[in-house]
Amino acid sequence: MSQAFPEHFLWGGATAANQCEGGYNEDGKGLSTADIMTAGSHDVQREITKEVIKGRYYPSHLAIDHYHRFEEDIALFAEMGFKCYRMSINWTRIFPQGDEKEPNEAGLRYYDKVFEACQKHGIEPLVTLSHFETPLGLLKYGSWTDRRVVDFYLNYSEVMFKRYKGKVKYWITFNEINVMSTKSWMAGGIDSDDEQVRMTAAYHQFLASAKAVQMAHQIDPENKVGMMYAGHFSYPNSCDPEDVQANDDFMHKMLFYCDVQCRGYYPAYKLKEFEREGIVLPTQDGDTEELVRGKVDFLSYSYYLTHVVGKETDLVMKGLNGVKTGYNNPYLPTTEWGWTINPMGLRYSLNLLYDRYQIPLMIVENGMGAVDRLEEDGTVHDDYRINYLREHIQEMKKAINVDGVPVLGYTMWSPVDIISASTGEMKKRYGLIYVDVDDQGEGTYKRVRKDSFYWYKKVILSNGEYL
Numbered sequence: 001m002s003q004a005f006p007e008h009f010l011w012g013g014a015t016a017a018n019q020c021e022g023g024y025n026e027d028g029k030g031l032s033t034a035d036i037m038t039a040g041s042h043d044v045q046r047e048i049t050k051e052v053i054k055g056r057y058y059p060s061h062l063a064i065d066h067y068h069r070f071e072e073d074i075a076l077f078a079e080m081g082f083k084c085y086r087m088s089i090n091w092t093r094i095f096p097q098g099d100e101k102e103p104n105e106a107g108l109r110y111y112d113k114v115f116e117a118c119q120k121h122g123i124e125p126l127v128t129l130s131h132f133e134t135p136l137g138l139l140k141y142g143s144w145t146d147r148r149v150v151d152f153y154l155n156y157s158e159v160m161f162k163r164y165k166g167k168v169k170y171w172i173t174f175n176e177i178n179v180m181s182t183k184s185w186m187a188g189g190i191d192s193d194d195e196q197v198r199m200t201a202a203y204h205q206f207l208a209s210a211k212a213v214q215m216a217h218q219i220d221p222e223n224k225v226g227m228m229y230a231g232h233f234s235y236p237n238s239c240d241p242e243d244v245q246a247n248d249d250f251m252h253k254m255l256f257y258c259d260v261q262c263r264g265y266y267p268a269y270k271l272k273e274f275e276r277e278g279i280v281l282p283t284q285d286g287d288t289e290e291l292v293r294g295k296v297d298f299l300s301y302s303y304y305l306t307h308v309v310g311k312e313t314d315l316v317m318k319g320l321n322g323v324k325t326g327y328n329n330p331y332l333p334t335t336e337w338g339w340t341i342n343p344m345g346l347r348y349s350l351n352l353l354y355d356r357y358q359i360p361l362m363i364v365e366n367g368m369g370a371v372d373r374l375e376e377d378g379t380v381h382d383d384y385r386i387n388y389l390r391e392h393i394q395e396m397k398k399a400i401n402v403d404g405v406p407v408l409g410y411t412m413w414s415p416v417d418i419i420s421a422s423t424g425e426m427k428k429r430y431g432l433i434y435v436d437v438d439d440q441g442e443g444t445y446k447r448v449r450k451d452s453f454y455w456y457k458k459v460i461l462s463n464g465e466y467l
């Protein structure tokens with residue numbers, strides 16, 4: 001494939017505040033849902049403690065100390081030629097409890113500096129307003145099950161849109177909003193498997209997102225606001241029509257989140273399911289219009305793996321933020337954490353989403369979690385990660401050049417090693433930059449360029465010609 005990527009393609013990387021910043025109680029920051037999650041592993045679930053318990057280890061508290069080292073990190077991103085840096089604002093730095101009327105100036109000053117650093121290096125920020133960081137202070141309302149939380153979120157969003165007008169143009173309202181159906185604690189501080197509870201919370205997030213989209217456009221018509229889907233894509237286990245139907249049912253459970261945010265209304269199949277299950281949405285007058293008016297400008301998503309689903313699939317809510325499929329795909333290798341590696345699936349997913357919604361897409365997470373070895377000479381040879389990224393980018397290129405899918409950009413996960421969201425581990429590394437810290441937070445925190453760092457730099461410099 002000789003054609004390169006579109007001019008102004010947003011090459012870059014993505015992080016989340018709770019996974020990289022640390023400084024969990026500095027400068028007035030309050031606690032978020034991430035700050036009471038202990039470390040786990042591939043086999044051990046992270047525990048959600050009700051409060052911070054002395055003696056327990058919470059990975060978000062120190063993370064990789066990006067809070068104090070963001071200038072060094074952003075300079076390294078710039079060295080790779082990043083055009084775009086996807087990051088999240090830690091809501092509890094701005095509104096420590098979530099329900100204050102006035103923001104915390106120290107928190108705002110921190111992000112002022114982060115955006116100045118981006119500007120200095122010509123990097124376009126892409127900002128997620130809520131990335132698994134709901135203020136714990138909102139739990140007293142029942143978190144997202146309570147409509148008042150929509151207003152708290154909008155108050156926060158308004159402060160963001162006004163303060164960063166002219167500095168930030170690309171926004172994402174909620175990270176992986178469909179995680180509400182898999183790991184609802186991460187998605188919004190909901191510790192419940194009850195479908196009524198989850199669907200009420202999701203409804204309020206849809207409403208909050210729709211109102212935030214409109215607000216962002218009013219405050220600055222230059223703003224582009226997207227939704228973010230946890231890339232669940234699955235194949236039927238066989239051509240048995242029952243497997244195909246089961247697979248379709250699974251995809252509906254995930255894709256309805258995109259349907260609502262891209263089309264502005266609930267799909268018929270979901271409303272029928274609610275009817276059957278006796279689920280009632282907390283709709284109020286005017287909401288239907290809000291959802292339509294608040295359709296997103298673009299659809300962004302994470303893409304790591306694909307599932308296989310069939311009539312006998314026992315879906316266990318583990319794995320990619322929640323879902324482990326009942327069948328392995330015999331055609332695909334897996335990572336050390338059991339995630340299938342499927343580059344062709346990326347092209348498939350881009351086509352599926354574009355066929356369905358016809359709006360611009362963006363890959364805002366894609367990468368490989370692996371155990372890396374820091375050699376004595378200070379190098380890290382991560383050819384497996386280079387292969388993973390290369391093969392995925394090649395497939396994205398086909399989707400653009402062969403299939404004509406409009407893709408705005410690609411921010412791989414993650415430019416620098418950070419805490420794993422699902423396991424809380426450090427050793428599940430995704431970075432192009434190695435961080436010398438272990439699963440207990442021990443280490444020098446020194447940053448080391450991996451082989452993939454130099455490779456990605458060439459990819460960006462050639463606008464995807466070199467892969």
Ligand code: BG6
Pocket residue numbers: 016019175176230302320321365369413419420421422423428
């Ligand atoms: C995405 C999340 O689902 O997957 C990130 O948005 C997360 O927060 C990423 O880090 C990779 O998953 P994990 O669990 O390996 O860190």
